Structures are given as structure tokens and as C-alpha cells.
Amino acid sequence: MKLDRKEILKALETISVAGEGKNMVESGVVQNVMTFGDEVVVDLVLTTPALHIKKRAEVDVMKAIHDQIDEKIKVKVNIKVENAEKPEIKGKAIPGISNIVAISSGKGGVGKSTVTANIAVTLTNMGFKVGVLDADIYGPSMPIMFDVENARPISVEVNGKSKMKPITSYGVEILSIGFFTRPDQAVIWRGPMASKALNQMIFDADWGELDFLLLDLPPGTGDIHLSILQSLPVTGAVVVSTPQAVALADAKKGVSMFMSDSINVPVLGIIENMAYFTPEELPNNKYYIFGEGGARNLAQDLEVPFLGEVPLVQSIREAGDYGRPAALQEGTVVANAFDAIVKNVVQEVVKRNDSLPATEAVKITTMAGCSAVGKN
Ligand SMILES: Nc1ncnc2c1ncn2[C@@H]1O[C@H](COP(=O)(O)OP(=O)(O)OP(=O)(O)O)[C@@H](O)[C@H]1O
Ligand SMILES: [Mg+2]
Numbered sequence: 322m323k324l325d326r327k328e329i330l331k332a333l334e335t336i337s338v339a340g341e342g343k344n345m346v347e348s349g350v351v352q353n354v355m356t357f358g359d360e361v362v363v364d365l366v367l368t369t370p371a372l373h374i375k376k377r378a379e380v381d382v383m384k385a386i387h388d389q390i391d392e393k394i395k396v397k398v399n400i401k402v403e404n405a406e407k408p409e410i411k412g413k414a415i416p417g418i419s420n421i422v423a424i425s426s427g428k429g430g431v432g433k434s435t436v437t438a439n440i441a442v443t444l445t446n447m448g449f450k451v452g453v454l455d456a457d458i459y460g461p462s463m464p465i466m467f468d469v470e471n472a473r474p475i476s477v478e479v480n481g482k483s484k485m486k487p488i489t490s491y492g493v494e495i496l497s498i499g500f501f502t503r504p505d506q507a508v509i510w511r512g513p514m515a516s517k518a519l520n521q522m523i524f525d526a527d528w529g530e531l532d533f534l535l536l537d538l539p540p541g542t543g544d545i546h547l548s549i550l551q552s553l554p555v556t557g558a559v560v561v562s563t564p565q566a567v568a569l570a571d572a573k574k575g576v577s578m579f580m581s582d583s584i585n586v587p588v589l590g591i592i593e594n595m596a597y598f599t600p601e602e603l604p605n606n607k608y609y610i611f612g613e614g615g616a617r618n619l620a621q622d623l624e625v626p627f628l629g630e631v632p633l634v635q636s637i638r639e640a641g642d643y644g645r646p647a648a649l650q651e652g653t654v655v656a657n658a659f660d661a662i663v664k665n666v667v668q669e670v671v672k673r674n675d676s677l678p679a680t681e682a683v684k685i686t687t688m689a690g691c692s693a694v695g696k697n
Contacts, residue, residue, distance in 0.1 A: 324361060361394055422558070427542060437535050442493060451533050454519075461497045465642070484525055494529070498522070560588060563615075590665065596631060628669070
């Protein structure tokens with residue numbers, strides 16, 4: 322009997338996870354499904370060691386497969402118990418760095434850098450090792466957002482090679498082109514130079530072991546994006562948009578860029594920033610000044626996950642300017658929003674790593690407008 326992995330996943334999708342409103346596959350409980358002849362091995366990850374829950378999960382899996390496909394199938398269920406806050410991340414991209422997540426938007430100014438900084442500190446709070454590479458060579462913002470504007474990375478010896486040491490702030494490792502230029506200096510980078518500088522910050526840096534390296538990309542879908550995707554095995558991309566029509570149209574372009582055959586980076590989902598205005602003292606009052614639900618609808622149309630919404634609140638802007646990402650303030654509207662978003666991001670990364678092989682750096686052979694982009 323030849324078993325179809327997809328069919329088994331479909332059967333497992335009929336099992337719902339208590340309290341989550343999601344099925345076993347969506348919620349990331351199913352970590353892996355392997356078939357060997359007429360035998361299926363299902364790896365589950367549970368967040369509780371309770372025996373009756375383990376037993377129940379095992380019985381549910383067997384029953385779903387036997388009832389819906391064939392009762393003669395041999396089913397083996399492996400159960401691993403892990404802390405809910407820290408699922409195992411698989412799929413090594415570059416040595417030491419488990420996952421590279423690109424944060425992008427089509428339109429400028431929609432809050433990519435703000436979202437990147439807040440995701441970074443939220444992940445760190447959850448116990449992950451996190452790095453941020455500010456790849457916005459035109460307008461680097463991480464030095465300000467992490468209050469390390471005057472920091473200068475030092476060089477350290479690693480295995481006889483000299484490497485750049487990222488700057489640490491709030492537990493996050495950071496490298497930015499802003500560390501190498503003066504804030505008042507307008508820097509004009511040509512494509513090849515920019516990609517060389519970025520390559521150095523990625524490959525000639527002592528990042529250590531990271532669960533996540535977040536890339537804060539410049540706005541748009543231009544040469545620099547292609548150049549980065551050319552040189553880096555990106556695990557997945559997160560697209561940020563506001564609910565405004567102009568931003569949504571550009572977000573759509575961003576999603577199609579990642580999904581295009583020649584680039585093929587999985588889109589982990591869309592985040593709606595500035596979803597509504599809320600005065601911090603009246604968190605139940607929501608004013609949809611840029612329109613309501615635009616990014617959620619876009620995600621649905623494009624069939625990519627919707628990762629959540631961030632309200633427009635004054636403290637986010639202030640915290641960004643002050644150099645202390647707002648999500649660090651526990652129990653606030655902002656911290657709660659990022660908590661929910663980050664859990665979804667992690668879940669999508671885990672799901673992606675289960676279903677797809679590690680992304681290779683994109684090899685772009687011919688693409689219009691790409692001639693200026695070189696890998697140096
Ligand atoms: N949810 C929010 N609430 C309040 N202010 C916000 C929010 N998101 C972003 N901002 C503010 O909006 C401005 C633009 O945000 P940010 O720099 O993060 O955007 P960006 O998409 O990275 O811009 P660019 O395209 O220039 O890189 C900043 O001043 C930031 O503090
Ligand atoms: Mg930015």
C-alpha cells in the first residue's frame with residue numbers, strides 16, 4: 322500500500338486542539354509525518370506532560386487515520402513534550418543561525434522597523450536568541466530604536482578570523498549600516514557595494530548561535546531585495562502593511578515578489594500595523610482611521626496567514642524615538658499585541674520548517690532590472 326503524506330495530514334486536520342480553536346496541524350502539534358510502505362510515523366509536540374493528554378492525542382491520531390483512510394495502516398505516534406513558549410526550531414540555514422526571517426513591506430513608512438524591533442524584544446522575552454540585521458541601507462533605524470546610536474562594533478577573533486561583533490541591546494544582537502556612518506551623513510550606496518556591506522554584516526560577523534535573525538528590509542521590491550535574497554537562505558518573509566489601499570497594493574507586490582518562481586521564499590504572513598488608533602487610557606475605543614481589516618482581507622485573498630494587528634498608539638512612536646521598543650512594557654496593549662503576533666510567527670516558522678526543505682539562497686540567473694545587482 323502506498324501512503325500519501327498529504328492525505329494523512331488531511332486526516333489529522335480533522336482533530337481539533339482543545340482551547341485553541343485550531344486543528345492539530347494548524348496549531349503546530351503535528352511536527353512531522355513520515356510514511357514507510359504501509360506504516361506512518363507521526364511526530365507530535367505537546368506543551369503538557371499530562372499522561373492522559375498524551376494518550377488522548379495518540380488515540381485521536383490513530384482513529385483519524387484508521388477511520389478516514391484505512392484501518393490496516395500501521396500507525397506509530399511519537400510524542401515530545403516541550404515548553405509552550407519555546408517550540409523547537411528546525412532547519413539550519415547558515416551555521417549557528419537557525420532561521421532568517423525577512424520583514425518587508427511594499428510601501429515605505431508603514432512601520433517595518435518598528436515591528437521588527439518589537440518582534441525582536443518579544444522573541445527575546447520568550448527565551449529565543451535573536452539578532453536583527455538592519456538591511457535598510459538608505460535609512461537605517463535600528464541604532465535609534467535600540468538606543469545604540471553611538472555604538473561601534475568591535476572586531477573579535479573567531480577561529481583565527483577577524484569578525485565583527487554585533488551590538489547587544491535589550492538582549493538582542495544588532496548590526497546596522499548605521500553603525501558605520503554618521504547620522505547626518507547621506508550615504509549613497511550602489512547596488513554591488515550595498516550587497517557587499519550586507520554580506521559582511523551577515524557572514525563576517527560573530528552572531529553566535531541564533532534562533533532567529535530578523536532582517537529589517539528597506540521599503541519596496543527593488544534591487545537591494547533581490548541582492549539580499551540572492552545571498553541569504555531566508556526561511557520566510559513577513560509583510561507589514563497598514564489598512565490603507567495604497568499600502569495594501571504595495572504589500573501585494575511584496576507578497577508576489579517573495580512568491581514568484583524565481584525567488585520562492587515562503588511568506589509566513591501579513592501583519593497589519595496601525596490597524597486602528599486607540600488612546601492608551603481607553604483601550605476599548607478603536608478608531609479605524611485608515612479603514613478596517615484591509616490587511617486581514619488581503620491575507621485571505623492571497624491565501625497567506627494573517628499574523629495579527631498592531632494598533633496605532635502614541636507610546637509605540639515615543640518608544641521608538643526614545644530607543645526602547647514599546648513591547649518591553651509588559652501588560653500593555655502593545656505588549657499583548659506583539660505577544661499574539663510573535664506566537665503566530667513562531668508557529669508559521671515551525672510549520673514551514675516541517676513542510677519544506679531549508680531555503681537555499683535564491684539563484685537569479687536572468688531577471689529584468691537585476692544587472693546592477695552583483696554577488697561580491
Ligand atoms: N503602531 C504604531 N503606532 C504609532 N506609531 C507608529 C506605529 N508604527 C510605526 N509608528 C511610527 O511611524 C513611523 C514610521 O515607522 P517605521 O520607521 O517603523 O516605518 P518603516 O516602514 O520602517 O519606514 P521605512 O520605510 O522608512 O523604513 C515611526 O515614527 C514610528 O515610530
Ligand atoms: Mg524602516
